Structures are given as C-alpha cells and as structure tokens.
Amino acid sequence: MQQKSVRRSNRDRTEATRADLIAAARKLFTEKSYAETGTPEIVAAAGVTRGALYHHFADKQALFAAVVEQEAAAVAEEIERASPPSLFARDALIAGSDAYLAAMRARGRTRLLLLDGPAVLGRAAMDEIDNRHGNRTLREGLVAAMRAQAMVKLPVDALTALLAAAFDRAALAVEAGASADDYRTVLMALIDGLSPHQAPRPARTR
Amino acid sequence: MQQKSVRRSNRDRTEATRADLIAAARKLFTEKSYAETGTPEIVAAAGVTRGALYHHFADKQALFAAVVEQEAAAVAEEIERASPPSLFARDALIAGSDAYLAAMRARGRTRLLLLDGPAVLGRAAMDEIDNRHGNRTLREGLVAAMRAQAMVKLPVDALTALLAAAFDRAALAVEAGASADDYRTVLMALIDGLSPHQAPRPARTR
DNA sequence: CTACTAACATACAGGCTGTATGTATGCAAC
DNA sequence: GTTGCATACATACAGCCTGTATGTTAGTAG
Structure with missing residues (x-):
C-alpha cells in the first residue's frame, strides 16, 4: 500500500x-x-x-481527439491481432473485415468513431487518424491483392476510402439491429466483384 | 407593395x-x-x-431535423430531375450516382447531411429520412437491376445502405479535394462488379 | 538554498438553452 | 359585435457549460 x-x-x-x-x-x-x-x-x-x-x-475538443486517437488505435490493434499475417489476399481481406466488424461491437465505439468523431473533428481529421491506424492494414491488403492479380487495378486511395465507408456503415447497421449476415454477404459480394474474372466491359469515360 | x-x-x-x-x-x-x-x-x-x-x-434539434428533412428532399428532387425515367438498369444507376454527387456539391450540404445529421439525429433517424427520399430511388434501381438479371441477387436493404454509404463518402472526399474521377471510377467498378458474368465462386459460409 | 517552472485548484465572465410568464391577435360561439 | 378561448408570438429568468485569468503548491535546475 x-x-x-x-x-x-x-x-x-x-x-x-x-x-x-x-x-x-x-x-x-x-x-x-x-x-x-x-x-x-x-x-x-x-x-x-x-x-x-x-x-x-487546449479545450474539450482536444481531449475528445485524444480519446478518438486511442480508440482508433485499439481497434487497429484488435484487427491486427485477429488477422494472421500470411494468407491469400482475398482471405486476408475477409478476415480483416470480420475482425473490424467484431471490434466495432464494443459499446459506444460506433458513435465515438463513426458519428461524433467525423462531426466534431471533421472528416479530414478522421481520415488522417484512420489512415494512421486501421485503414493502413486495409490499404496494404488491397495493394497486395492487386499485385497478386486477385483484384482489378483501381485508384487505391479511393478504393480504400469507399470500402472503409461500407464497413463503417455495416458496423452501424449491425449495431442498430440489422442482420449481420446480410451485411456480411453484401460486403463479400462487393469485394469479390472486384476480382478480374473477365475483361471489364469498356467503361464509357466522359 | x-x-x-x-x-x-x-x-x-x-x-x-x-x-x-x-x-x-x-x-x-x-x-x-x-x-x-x-x-x-x-x-x-x-x-x-x-x-x-x-x-x-420543440427544441433546437427539432428545427435541425426540419432543415435536414427539407434538404434531403431537395437532393432527392435534383436526382429525380436529372435521371431519365427509362434506361437500362445499369445506366440508370450510373446516372443516379452522378446526379447524387453533383447535388452534394452544394455548399455545406455534406456537413449538414453526412456529418452533423447522423451525429445530432442519430443514424437510425437519418436512415428513416434517407429511405423516404433519396435512397428510395437507389433501392428501386437495384431491385430493377436484379430483376433484369443485370445484377446478382443480394439482400436489398443491406446493399442499398452500403452503396449509399460509399456514395456519401465519395461526396465527402470530393468536397475535400480528392480526385472526382478516381472516386467515380471506383464507384463504377463496385457497381459493375455486381454484374453476374460468371457463377460466383462458392462463398464459404461460416 | 534560491529561483523558476510545471501542475494543478479556484474564481470569474460570457453565452447558450429551455422554460415560464406576459401580451396581442385570430377565431368561434352566442 | 362582443365575449371568451386558443394561437402566435415577445420578454424575462434560471441553470449550465465553456474557456480564461488568477492564485497556490510541488518539482527541479543551478
């Protein structure tokens, strides 16, 4: 004592x-x-x-930023702990997304990281935090998948952001009581849809 | 006078x-x-x-809700005005998403509808508003595409929510200065990835 | 040991939200 | 039309919260 x-x-x-x-x-x-x-x-x-x-x-907002920072790091760590290092690219992506959805079930995390965070700190600040933690893993997984030709080549930053947004919304929906299976199914379909089975139809640029 | x-x-x-x-x-x-x-x-x-x-x-929040409601209706109306009624399912989806991104460029709309709205009113309330306005069109477009066999069959509500989330994030990114072309490319790739060219690889359910 | 600085606690000023109360105007019944 | 009630406000008030300024104690360098 x-x-x-x-x-x-x-x-x-x-x-x-x-x-x-x-x-x-x-x-x-x-x-x-x-x-x-x-x-x-x-x-x-x-x-x-x-x-x-x-x-x-400096102010209440700075304290909030510190909390968000710490929580984002905690989520990223849970994901890295859950996803084994060397898998096929697609399996690694799926394992990561499952780990993310599991991590976001911690009470209040969705509001902190997905609702209040963007509103209080702004999307730009949240992107900066996300890119330093959770999104890094996702982005690397996408790059690896593209390099292994398991995924069509696309602008990496945009793809990372849009997939992350889908994961975020899924986490919110599941917490709100939606069917976790439905959302998981759609997430997998979106990811698998990026596999290069066929030459993509000529996209009309305009 | x-x-x-x-x-x-x-x-x-x-x-x-x-x-x-x-x-x-x-x-x-x-x-x-x-x-x-x-x-x-x-x-x-x-x-x-x-x-x-x-x-x-009733309070400041109720006034905010009225503003959000009106703004969501305005966005939905801009989209419907821009998207011609009868097109092929895929083209209608693309026209709608372009119209959405264009509508969201109005000053302050992203913060109102995508940042403050969810934080102040909650995701559930925002979903309710979105489903009454903008998302209705998207959902109908997806149902039509599935019915026309231009898209794999997936849980419609989940797919609507996740695509909408991707559109939202794209709107935020573009406003923040990201490449609109990059985001448009990825959005198109996500949509086209849902075309049923090949039997989807057997998804391991677990 | 002295002087300076960091780590707090206390006190204060300003602003904002929501409510309670007062007042004038529309409206309905007689 | 006038009497009476409800609606549409304006004004006044209480409570809370944020950020800052000021005071006090404890560490630390020379």
Missing part, C-alpha cells in the same frame, strides 16, 4: 493525469455523446478539477 | 414563420455547423425572437 501524497516526478504526474482524464472521458463519451457530456462530469469522474483538464488539453 | 401588419390568417402566419426559421437555420447550419450556430443568431436572421422558435419547434 502506498501512502498518500507520495513524491512523484512531474513526468509521472502528467502521464497519470492525462491517462485518467482520457479514460474518464472515453467512458462518458461512449456511454452518452460528446455533446451531452460536460467537462465538469469528466473531471469529477477522473478525480481532478477542470483546471487540470485545461492545463493538459 | 403590401402595407405592414396586413391581416393574415393564423395558418399563414405559422407557415411563413416556420419557413423563415427553417431558411435562416439552413443558411447558418450550412455555413457553420450545428454546434457553432446558436438560436439567438438563427432568430435574428429570421427576424423573429426565440419565443417564436420555441413555439413552433
């Missing part, structure tokens, strides 16, 4: 306080929403005062 | 005031965001007081 008011270095204090604030905020932001959660409530849950919060974060 | 304080029926007054409030709110919500727009600013722009607002709408 450690006695109260142990002597701690400033670095330790900062780290601990920041972690406490992020953890408390994460809990409240996922239970309720960003707008419905006030900073007085957050600091009370973290056991500090608003002074500490505004010392460590 | 009509003299001031003309005698108007209550129904006319209500309709005019509601329309003024919605128009003023729409302008501000699209120029800034929902969170950054205060009710004092809205009523000032509409030329009434906050009393009128809270007489006609």
